[in-house]
Amino acid sequence: MKANKIMGLRLLMSIMLIAGLTSCSKKSSSKNTSRATGWDMDGRKGSNTKEQKAGPGLVFVEGGTFTMGKVQDDVMHDWNNTPTQQHVQSFYMDETEVTNSMYLDYLDWLKNVYPPTEEIYKNIYEGASPDTLVWRNRLGYNETMTNNYLRHPSYAEYPVVGVNWIQAVEFSNWRTQRVNEALLEKSGYLKKDAKTLDVTADSNFDTETYLNSPTSTYGGNEDIVLKGGKGSKKAPKAGKDGTVPTEKNVYARRSSGILLPEYRLPTEAEWEYAAAADAGEREYNIYKGQKKYPWSGGYTRSGKRQSQGDQLANFKQGNGDYGGIAGWSDDGADITNEVKKYPANDFGLYDMAGNVAEWVQDVYRPIIDNEANDFNYFRGNQYTKNKIGEDGKIEIVTKDNMKFDTLSNGKVVVRRLPGQIAQVPIDEKDTYLRQNFDKSDNTNYRDGDKQSTRYYNFGSSESEDEKEKQERTMYNSPKHNVTADSLGKMVRKYDSSSKRTTFINDEARVYKGGSWRDRAYWLDPAQRRYFPQDMATDYIGFRCAMSKVGPKANKKKSARN
Structure with missing residues (x-):
């Protein structure tokens, strides 16, 4: 009887051992085989899902639905922020505005890699350098900022200014390369x-x-x-026939999941959503109230006991009052201020009102067309593709074919650096029989293209010369021009026409948020203004964003109660 029990126990243990080995074999196998075909995946893990990590300087902003353009006041009577319902995907955004210290890292890298002492590279460094003369005023003494603001260590953690929209885009591109370069180095x-x-x-x-x-x-x-x-x-070994696989x-x-998506300027919808931070006012599936500013309440001073009376942002409080009366109750700044000096909003973002206004990606138009799209709204898409050379391979930019642009103010900036892939607009091969887009440049879609103007005659075959086209454009803005003569000297042609009706064109970019120069009215996240993309000021800076890949939320949701 005892022998039978021992035999039975051994048999049970054997079955358990075999089952365990089989289970381990299945688990091991499942990591290296495709769930679609069962084939080996060349060393890739079967479950290669990785959570995207926030890039340096970024914080997570969970996307959602909000009312874009919702303002309490419109004293300017712009009527350019009609409320529309929009949905924004989750993304990451810089915790603070890009600082002088961060931008100097960029300039130092450019100077090291593309020495401005060499004639071929001189426009790279000069084109990226902020315009420090933006601080000058005809009737004001601001030479201290002109000479010191960008480089003096006392201003290192202040937001960079004097940077135009194009420079902000190029900085974002440079930042992408340096971050991914470091990630690849870390991974070997x-x-x-x-x-x-x-x-x-x-x-x-x-x-x-x-x-x-x-x-x-x-x-x-x-x-x-x-x-x-x-x-x-x-490395694989040679086979029996002597060949190495x-x-x-x-x-x-x-x-591989190592590389991060690109750093870029946030879209207007993303910036406004992140600044408003309505998530802090949520009650189940509704917002409890409308925020006038990035913080709760309708006042610019703190109501908390510990900080009661303190200003919550850096802005102009009245005529001749940029900081308040000296003492405890002022806002702590007369020009810009060091980042993180004022409380963050409910997403953990600093200075989404005041300090400096900020560039966003969008080309400016008075109307947000939510009938055409209410998901990740953005105006300014220009689709390109990699340029293929005569040898059938992608064309890499070299120092001999760098792309420079001469801006309307005469400043020369680089658009393609050596080592990057040359880009060309998409063509009919990419657009044929597509329903979602039909050309490379979609800036004017439904607002600025020929079909949008009051002169459009559907079905008309009459041809117009270039002069007639210019007269019938929807946005008749000045067209300044800069050319180089035979000696390479810049010839600036200022458009002095008295027939121009607007400053809106395809180079007018949106900027958001109030600045140290602005009254409280502009602190409302929904307010919007525009400025030429190739010009800079002493009150516009920027911060970067990055798209979120994968799930909408970083954490698993649970019931509130």
């Missing part, structure tokens, strides 16, 4: 410290270049662009 795909010791104009890193043609990164230097990364498998997946890819 790039040589350690190459980003500082080995980088040159002809040998540097660009994210899209690495993804499309890794061997073109750093000028194709295999000592810098490494294969496999950390924890990589050993080709290595697969030796470079990081988008599917």
